[in-house]
Amino acid sequence: MKYLGLIWSNLKRKKLRTVLTVLSIFVAFVLFGYMAALRMAFSQGVELAGLDRLVVRHKVSIIQLLPEAYEERMERIEGVEDATFATWFGGTYQDPRNFFAKMPVKPEEFLAMFPEYVLTDEERAAWGETRTGAVVGRALADRFGWQIGDRIPIEPDIWRLKDGEGAWEFDIVGIYEGAEKNTDTTQMFFRHDYFHESRRYGTGSVGWYWVQIAEPERAAEIAQLVDEEFANSPAETKTEPEGAFAQGFANQAGNVGAIITAILAAVFFTILLVAGNTMAQAVRERTEELGTLKALGFTHRGVSMLVLGESLLITLLGGLLGLGLAWFLISKGDPSGGMLPFFYFSPKDRLLGVVVALLLGVIAGTWPAWQAQRLRIADAMRR
Amino acid sequence: MSSDNGALVQVRGVDKVFKRGSEKIHVLGGLDLTVPQSEFLALMGPSGSGKSTLLNLIGGLDRPTKGTVEVGGQRIDGLSERKLAAWRARHVGLVFQFYNLLPVLNAARNVELPLLLTRLSKKERRKHVDTALSVVGLTDRSRHYPRQLSGGEQQRVGIARALVTDPTLLLCDEPTGDLDRKSSDGVLDLLDTLNRVQGKTIVMVTHDPHAAARATRTLYLDKGQLTTEPVA
Numbered sequence A: 001m002k003y004l005g006l007i008w009s010n011l012k013r014k015k016l017r018t019v020l021t022v023l024s025i026f027v028a029f030v031l032f033g034y035m036a037a038l039r040m041a042f043s044q045g046v047e048l049a050g051l052d053r054l055v056v057r058h059k060v061s062i063i064q065l066l067p068e069a070y071e072e073r074m075e076r077i078e079g080v081e082d083a084t085f086a087t088w089f090g091g092t093y094q095d096p097r098n099f100f101a102k103m104p105v106k107p108e109e110f111l112a113m114f115p116e117y118v119l120t121d122e123e124r125a126a127w128g129e130t131r132t133g134a135v136v137g138r139a140l141a142d143r144f145g146w147q148i149g150d151r152i153p154i155e156p157d158i159w160r161l162k163d164g165e166g167a168w169e170f171d172i173v174g175i176y177e178g179a180e181k182n183t184d185t186t187q188m189f190f191r192h193d194y195f196h197e198s199r200r201y202g203t204g205s206v207g208w209y210w211v212q213i214a215e216p217e218r219a220a221e222i223a224q225l226v227d228e229e230f231a232n233s234p235a236e237t238k239t240e241p242e243g244a245f246a247q248g249f250a251n252q253a254g255n256v257g258a259i260i261t262a263i264l265a266a267v268f269f270t271i272l273l274v275a276g277n278t279m280a281q282a283v284r285e286r287t288e289e290l291g292t293l294k295a296l297g298f299t300h301r302g303v304s305m306l307v308l309g310e311s312l313l314i315t316l317l318g319g320l321l322g323l324g325l326a327w328f329l330i331s332k333g334d335p336s337g338g339m340l341p342f343f344y345f346s347p348k349d350r351l352l353g354v355v356v357a358l359l360l361g362v363i364a365g366t367w368p369a370w371q372a373q374r375l376r377i378a379d380a381m382r383r
Numbered sequence B: 001m002s003s004d005n006g007a008l009v010q011v012r013g014v015d016k017v018f019k020r021g022s023e024k025i026h027v028l029g030g031l032d033l034t035v036p037q038s039e040f041l042a043l044m045g046p047s048g049s050g051k052s053t054l055l056n057l058i059g060g061l062d063r064p065t066k067g068t069v070e071v072g073g074q075r076i077d078g079l080s081e082r083k084l085a086a087w088r089a090r091h092v093g094l095v096f097q098f099y100n101l102l103p104v105l106n107a108a109r110n111v112e113l114p115l116l117l118t119r120l121s122k123k124e125r126r127k128h129v130d131t132a133l134s135v136v137g138l139t140d141r142s143r144h145y146p147r148q149l150s151g152g153e154q155q156r157v158g159i160a161r162a163l164v165t166d167p168t169l170l171l172c173d174e175p176t177g178d179l180d181r182k183s184s185d186g187v188l189d190l191l192d193t194l195n196r197v198q199g200k201t202i203v204m205v206t207h208d209p210h211a212a213a214r215a216t217r218t219l220y221l222d223k224g225q226l227t228t229e230p231v232a
Helices: A004-011 A015-048 A070-075 A107-113 A121-129 A138-144 A192-198 A216-229 A242-253 A256-285 A287-296 A300-331 A347-374 A377-382 B051-058 B081-091 B107-117 B122-135 B151-163 B181-196
Strands: A053-058 A080-086 A102-105 A133-137 A151-154 A168-178 A188-191 A208-213 A237-241 B007-020 B023-036 B040-044 B066-071 B092-095 B169-173 B201-205 B217-222 B225-227
Touching: A004 A300, A004 B107, A015 A256, A015 A300, A015 A347, A053 A216, A053 A242, A070 A080, A070 A208, A070 A216, A080 A102, A080 A107, A102 A107, A102 A192, A107 A121, A107 A188, A121 A133, A121 A168, A133 A138, A138 A168, A188 A192, A208 A216, A216 A237, A237 A242, A256 A287, A256 A300, A256 A347, A287 A300, A287 A377, A287 B081, A287 B107, A300 A347, A300 B081, B007 B051, B007 B201, B023 B051, B023 B201, B023 B225, B040 B051, B040 B181, B051 B066, B051 B169, B051 B201, B081 B092, B081 B107, B092 B151, B107 B122, B107 B151, B122 B151, B151 B181, B169 B181, B181 B201
Parallel strands: A102 A188, A133 A168, B040 B201, B040 B217, B092 B169, B169 B201
Antiparallel strands: A053 A208, A053 A237, A080 A208, A133 A188, A151 A168, B007 B023, B007 B066, B217 B225
16 A cells, blocks of 8 residues: 555656546446447346247248247147247337337236246236236336326337227236346336237237246257147147257347447457557656666556556546446436336346446556566666 | 675676676676675666666576676675565665656655555655655655646655665665756765765666766676676
């Protein structure tokens, strides 16, 4: 600690240069925070996916429908415990910007397969009794200020009503909580029978199936059995673990993880050059001072540690300020208005940010520190 | 700290050869020097005669090509870099021609630098710094940065920094070389006092006969050898 004052004083030597370097590192780490949150938003579905659940979709694409009658056949396959289905509903609540996922499901089967969505017994009962009943996640309810008993109109874009051009209407009968902190509570689920009876077309078809299996280690084998069951039929299937399905869904926007990694690599490489150049200049400018320190009794290693400490202080200062601002801004919420329910700066990513800042400091400072270390006193004092 | 014969510094048969590309430059050749405890020795000689090189060897800033350097009974020519650095910090005070103060530190913090290498607490360091600055008469300038001080004051800060660890040996390389006559006299008065009152052994390299006159003995260096007579 007693050397911190000396290191800090050296940083104040060229204030403008230090400020500009710290600012560039600061901006890079704000970007890092946002990129990490974005990656989290795209990958969290994958991380939360159940190991004991498979997703069965049409072999051609997710937008092709499957027959509702597949459910019973799936449940007869060896290794399958249960099967249930859902359909992508689409639709708009008041404004296209108010995006959130809405899906018709069979309540009992759905809640049994997804225990992470928690409803009270009263809410479960109300959902069973109300044909137009819908349950919404806590985050979604908070977003629009919904309460139990509210009636929600959804303007259709895929599924028109059988008997008119108007909006679908749903009655909120429950607000589900997440069993885990990161459970998605931004979705709305409603009853399949209401959907089935009210839609204009597509009767007897569903979007995809979830299949519960007893032995996760047999997932690949059971997935193959499911696909074989429907091979050579008009609606062949593609079955995969829920995680792989979620990954494929996320990848519709491109390989987000790879894109983010590439951007961050480019940013940090540039920052490395900036910080490295700052430190190299700093050492070149004060060769004589470093020689003086050695003459006074500082060891070669001690002087090189001072230079390395300076590099670390610069990157940590910029890095921690950047990470702090990113954390603050990201904690304000999803900038897309609800399209990215998992947009947050996780503790793991924050720690990674600190480690990156440290590494940046060490790498940027290594060469100048080595130059300072090998400086001979007599040579330094002659310059 | 002196050896049995009362000598603080003993240089024996020292050669110093510098290499510049393929060329070898012999700066010192078989040089012997004994500096008794509490002596104020002036080293004079033309530029390039090896005065500063000899001072560097005595201060452990450089190593002889051949021969031995003993200070306070301890051979320093064979010490490892780390031990030599620790030895310098403890036993030698260095005063430079151009003061070599760190411009980003104020006078007090410049003086404190050698104390950072000790185990002293912040409070103890502060006490030592205050004492050193009072010895050189700069207590009221402790918060001033080098750019806010005159040349003479900067050199006094440099002397305070050399004194702050209470070394036995002070090595001064042209301490008045960058000063006007008045400031020069002030610095020489200070060195004189340190020698006479505190018993510091001082080896001072200088071009200035006026400065050398303040020393108790003057030696002349020419062609790598020491003489007692001025070089013609």
